[in-house]
Amino acid sequence: MKEISNYSIRLSIALLGILLVMAPFAAAQTVIDTSWVLPNTDTLRFWAQIPANYSREHPPAILIYWHQLGGIQYEMRDASTFDTEALDRGWIAACHRGNQERHWNTARAQMHCRLMLDCIAERFPFCRDSIYMFGGSMGGAGGMIWHNNNCGPDDYLIAATAGGSPILDAQYRAEQYLALGDTNRSMRAAFGGLPSERDSVRFEYNRASAVHFADTTRSMHFNGLYLPIYATHGTEQGEIDAYGIPLGWLDSLREFDNADTTWFYSAGHAGHGINLLDADSVCNWLSAFTANRYPDAVSINADENDSYYWTDVELMQNDTVFGRYVVIKDSALRRIEATYIRNVAAITVNIIFPWPEFQETDSLRCVMNVGNSPLETSTLVLAGIPEPDTIMRVSGVNVMSTYEDSALTIRAGADAEFILYYYEDSVSAVAPPAVIPQVLRIVSAYPNPFNSEIALDVESPLAGSREILLHNITGQLVRTLTVNLKPGMQRVLLSGNGLASGTYFLTMPAASQAPIRIVLLK
Numbered sequence: 001m002k003e004i005s006n007y008s009i010r011l012s013i014a015l016l017g018i019l020l021v022m023a024p025f026a027a028a029q030t031v032i033d034t035s036w037v038l039p040n041t042d043t044l045r046f047w048a049q050i051p052a053n054y055s056r057e058h059p060p061a062i063l064i065y066w067h068q069l070g071g072i073q074y075e076m077r078d079a080s081t082f083d084t085e086a087l088d089r090g091w092i093a094a095c096h097r098g099n100q101e102r103h104w105n106t107a108r109a110q111m112h113c114r115l116m117l118d119c120i121a122e123r124f125p126f127c128r129d130s131i132y133m134f135g136g137s138m139g140g141a142g143g144m145i146w147h148n149n150n151c152g153p154d155d156y157l158i159a160a161t162a163g164g165s166p167i168l169d170a171q172y173r174a175e176q177y178l179a180l181g182d183t184n185r186s187m188r189a190a191f192g193g194l195p196s197e198r199d200s201v202r203f204e205y206n207r208a209s210a211v212h213f214a215d216t217t218r219s220m221h222f223n224g225l226y227l228p229i230y231a232t233h234g235t236e237q238g239e240i241d242a243y244g245i246p247l248g249w250l251d252s253l254r255e256f257d258n259a260d261t262t263w264f265y266s267a268g269h270a271g272h273g274i275n276l277l278d279a280d281s282v283c284n285w286l287s288a289f290t291a292n293r294y295p296d297a298v299s300i301n302a303d304e305n306d307s308y309y310w311t312d313v314e315l316m317q318n319d320t321v322f323g324r325y326v327v328i329k330d331s332a333l334r335r336i337e338a339t340y341i342r343n344v345a346a347i348t349v350n351i352i353f354p355w356p357e358f359q360e361t362d363s364l365r366c367v368m369n370v371g372n373s374p375l376e377t378s379t380l381v382l383a384g385i386p387e388p389d390t391i392m393r394v395s396g397v398n399v400m401s402t403y404e405d406s407a408l409t410i411r412a413g414a415d416a417e418f419i420l421y422y423y424e425d426s427v428s429a430v431a432p433p434a435v436i437p438q439v440l441r442i443v444s445a446y447p448n449p450f451n452s453e454i455a456l457d458v459e460s461p462l463a464g465s466r467e468i469l470l471h472n473i474t475g476q477l478v479r480t481l482t483v484n485l486k487p488g489m490q491r492v493l494l495s496g497n498g499l500a501s502g503t504y505f506l507t508m509p510a511a512s513q514a515p516i517r518i519v520l521l522k
Contacts, residue, residue, distance in 0.1 A: 029050055030049070030052075033047050042099045044116070045073050046094060046095065046116040047095050048092065048116070049083055049093040051091065053090055054124060059125045059127045060090050060092055060130075060512075061092070062091060062120070062131055064113070064132065065139070066105065067101075068135070068139055068273050069186070070102065072097050073096055075274070079274055079275075085280060086283070094117075094120060104138060104186070104191065105170075105208050110150065114150070127512060128157070129159060130290060130513070132160055135162075137164070140231070140243075141163055145208060146161075149220075151224075153293070153309070153350065163232075164274050165232075165242075166247070168211050169212060169246060170208055171195045172246065175195075199320050203319075203320040203321075206220070206322075210250070211249075211250050218324075219301060221250065222300060223301060223308060225260065227260065229261070231247055232276050239271075251264045263285065288514075290442075293443070296330065298310070298327050301322045302322060302324075302325070310349065310353050311327050311350065312381075313346070313347055314379075316343050325338065325344045327339070327347060329349070333365070334363060336382070337369070345379065346380070348381040349382050363419050364382075364419065368396075368399075368416045370415050381407055381409050383406065383407040388408065389421055390421045393418050396412070396416035437460060440461060441458070441459050441513050442458055445506060449521045450519070453496060454494050455491050455492075460490075463487055464484075465484050465485075466510050468480070468483060468506060470494065470504050473503045500520075502520060504520060506518060
């Protein structure tokens, strides 16, 4: 992600043995407390706690804390009970200091977090579908900002995030500080000045924010529409002005854009930041979610050429202008629609999501909404599909296409709709080999909320009979579904007949996976 690639360090087990100070703590867990100088002269510092019952065969969830203004890597341990809560749940807990105590969730701070996760994962692998983040004040929106910038297939995609008094919009908060008499100048050091001084500075403020209220069309909150968010604020007027009102604005934006679960509320008492978050309640809420890797629609505001969910983007201008695009996939209708909204030259759709295999006489309908692009042609790449026998124009302009290395590249000078056709015997000769999953897990549950039945996409490395359990919100087992799985991905249906409307949780006892929260509406 931003700047991270410039400093990416993959540490070997031998190097870990030198750099990590690991010691048993009260015969209960392993504590990691380490620091070292990076090539850019930053010093990476982090603290982590590994539960005593840790098992590589059943990797646990990990809980990551983004500290408050002026805090350090020990704040999670010293200023909250989240470390104890994580230990009780068998989770890994971790907190990094960032490049400085006032890091403001910048690209450099995100790079530090990534290196910390690389380091922990090398020695103590954790469940990649159960990565949770939380924070207070400056770090209160750290999880949202991380997700906006780190939601590609090779990133540490988080499942949910929580924040106490989160600073959602760095530019908006900087303007508040100025209005109050220039009471906090740390943002200038982090971002290189004030947002009013240069476009490049304003761009840095906006890319390190959960949302940009002054111009929401250039806000990265779109990237987090499928991220469950929990946030709270205190009751004092200054707290409401700085944190409560912006939370209300973001809540409205997410509701308008049909975002995933959003839980924003007033704590009902005075306080600020991490002190407003109850560890047990927050962890209960976080644990209901697993990473949503394959949403049916991705709505992205990209700050650079990068991967976002199952898409890659190449921008026309890759310095201070965001690239805005939307891609919608429909496996039932065999349809992909890509909309190029602003500053986008090329979109790649990686067919890595659950998708029926291409069979004889199949077709795939594609739509490119190019709009008034200044480019002569815009590009759509479909990666991971067999070569079609023919491409038929439906509407708009004719497209140009090339096929190489299991990827079809399509170029269009204006809006275009077309269909890829596959004829008998053409698919088997070019279809890529199936990838066998490494772990047993429920990949997705759709639709959610559901009315009568819900489709579960399940990955399994081996064949065999497995049980999927459904519990209600009180923990009572209300349904057991026995499925006969084959190696690979398959879809099973779970009926809601006879069940009352409400919240339920899916589990697969044979899988090391957090419960999946689903909602039945009748």
